[in-house]
Amino acid sequence: MKGVLYLIPNVISEGGSDVIPASVRSALLTINNFLAEDIRTARRYLSALKIYPSIEAIEFQILNKDTNTLLLPDLMKPIYEGKNLGVISESGCPGVADPGSLAVKYAHDHGIRVVPLVGPSSILLALMASGLNGQKFAFHGYLPIEAKEISKTIKDLERESQAKNQTQIIIETPYRNNQVLDHLLSNLKPSTLLTIAIDITGAGERIETKSVSGWRTNKPVLGKLPAVFCFLA
Amino acid sequence: MKGVLYLIPNVISEGGSDVIPASVRSALLTINNFLAEDIRTARRYLSALKIYPSIEAIEFQILNKDTNTLLLPDLMKPIYEGKNLGVISESGCPGVADPGSLAVKYAHDHGIRVVPLVGPSSILLALMASGLNGQKFAFHGYLPIEAKEISKTIKDLERESQAKNQTQIIIETPYRNNQVLDHLLSNLKPSTLLTIAIDITGAGERIETKSVSGWRTNKPVLGKLPAVFCFLA
Numbered sequence: 001m002k003g004v005l006y007l008i009p010n011v012i013s014e015g016g017s018d019v020i021p022a023s024v025r026s027a028l029l030t031i032n033n034f035l036a037e038d039i040r041t042a043r044r045y046l047s048a049l050k051i052y053p054s055i056e057a058i059e060f061q062i063l064n065k066d067t068n069t070l071l072l073p074d075l076m077k078p079i080y081e082g083k084n085l086g087v088i089s090e091s092g093c094p095g096v097a098d099p100g101s102l103a104v105k106y107a108h109d110h111g112i113r114v115v116p117l118v119g120p121s122s123i124l125l126a127l128m129a130s131g132l133n134g135q136k137f138a139f140h141g142y143l144p145i146e147a148k149e150i151s152k153t154i155k156d157l158e159r160e161s162q163a164k165n166q167t168q169i170i171i172e173t174p175y176r177n178n179q180v181l182d183h184l185l186s187n188l189k190p191s192t193l194l195t196i197a198i199d200i201t202g203a204g205e206r207i208e209t210k211s212v213s214g215w216r217t218n219k220p221v222l223g224k225l226p227a228v229f230c231f232l233a
Numbered sequence: 234m235k236g237v238l239y240l241i242p243n244v245i246s247e248g249g250s251d252v253i254p255a256s257v258r259s260a261l262l263t264i265n266n267f268l269a270e271d272i273r274t275a276r277r278y279l280s281a282l283k284i285y286p287s288i289e290a291i292e293f294q295i296l297n298k299d300t301n302t303l304l305l306p307d308l309m310k311p312i313y314e315g316k317n318l319g320v321i322s323e324s325g326c327p328g329v330a331d332p333g334s335l336a337v338k339y340a341h342d343h344g345i346r347v348v349p350l351v352g353p354s355s356i357l358l359a360l361m362a363s364g365l366n367g368q369k370f371a372f373h374g375y376l377p378i379e380a381k382e383i384s385k386t387i388k389d390l391e392r393e394s395q396a397k398n399q400t401q402i403i404i405e406t407p408y409r410n411n412q413v414l415d416h417l418l419s420n421l422k423p424s425t426l427l428t429i430a431i432d433i434t435g436a437g438e439r440i441e442t443k444s445v446s447g448w449r450t451n452k453p454v455l456g457k458l459p460a461v462f463c464f465l466a
Contacts, residue, residue: 095361104364131337138371
């Protein structure tokens with residue numbers, strides 16, 4: 001009898017673990033083996049949930065974007081010993097904008113049951129709070145680094161948004177927030193609606209939607225907090 | 234001092250409310266006025282959470298896809314009286330594939346703070362458990378009803394998926410599950426990966442990813458449970 005691959009959401013801010021539902025806590029109590037992007041932060045997360053008398057006995061292996069898929073049979077070994085295995089994201093939901101899908105793909109290819117658990121996703125929460133079209137949306141990850149390519153990507157996404165009435169969602173690393181905002185404000189049309197969502201579920205949470213022209217007249221300084229941007233032309 | 238507009242996720246299956254985190258329960262205790270698609274089911278949901286001594290005093294108004302936006306100033310009145318207002322979806326997260334965004338849009342236009350709360354989304358959970366690309370994905374709602382249009386839409390989405398390495402996500406109402414599966418299996422290429430996610434978080438949960446050719450040789454009968462389909466060419 002094979003174990004189950006559980007997908008364990010992590011918190012997305014320093015705001016505390018009250019965003020993690022009881023269903024995650026109950027599943028965790030059946031899991032002693034985990035795959036994580038970073039073992040130190042995964043261990044800290046599990047400790048903070050205060051559901052274990054001790055986390056000393058819990059076993060962690062690394063699964064990150066550099067993991068060679070040839071290592072997967074070894075990483076999935078607990079499953080074949082009848083044990084459940086948990087995939088923990090560095091932030092938010094495994095398999096969404098994160099390398100967890102490597103393990104999930106392997107599970108499907110080998111008849112292993114996959115159970116996703118409910119938790120915070122900055123992408124989904126930003127979309128909910130955007131007021132933009134939630135019937136049709138697309139997530140595109142990070143914008144390209146090079147300035148010329150950024151402009152082209154933003155304009156292409158805006159055209160697609162207009163043609164399909166589709167909300168476009170992108171994320172950015174905190175230290176590039178203000179740069180990306182500059183690029184969005186200079187490349188999008190004045191009438192396009194832009195949502196800036198900062199530090200979702202955290203103490204600095206701030207989610208606002210305005211037209212690009214509205215943001216231009218009153219440009220915020222974003223600070224070094226995780227950000228999600230949504231727009232709809 | 235204006236109140237806050239809280240976006241309250243609902244359960245997505247009969248599986249119980251242990252998927253609703255403590256952060257939702259704490260927020261609910263500050264809210265006495267709600268907008269809901271269906272007052273009877275919203276009331277039943279709040280009762281099932283067992284956080285109120287009585288829900289008799291709670292006030293509900295209807296916000297659904299037929300709500301005229303001219304009614305919004307009246308629906309949002311509690312906010313201007315300094316009271317918090319909660320938007321409850323029929324299933325999953327308000328503002329995602331649901332009419333909650335009407336109220337959210339109004340809030341942003343009038344400087345009202347919007348706070349999205351963490352909870353289940355069948356779209357996100359299906360994507361997590363799909364093993365498909367979670368770095369780039371798009372949600373397209375329901376497929377068209379007419380057979381000729383369905384074929385064209387599926388083929389267009391498959392082409393886009395291949396060109397962009399983008400996971401495509403669609404939902405279907407339970408009574409059309411098997412029809413839509415037939416359309417997917419006859420229009421997608423044999424090598425395209427297709428995830429069928431049924432009754433997520435429920436007792437009948439079943440999430441599997443196979444190639445279209447794999448599904449064709451062993452076609453499941455889906456039953457009348459909520460379904461999400463994801464595919465990647």
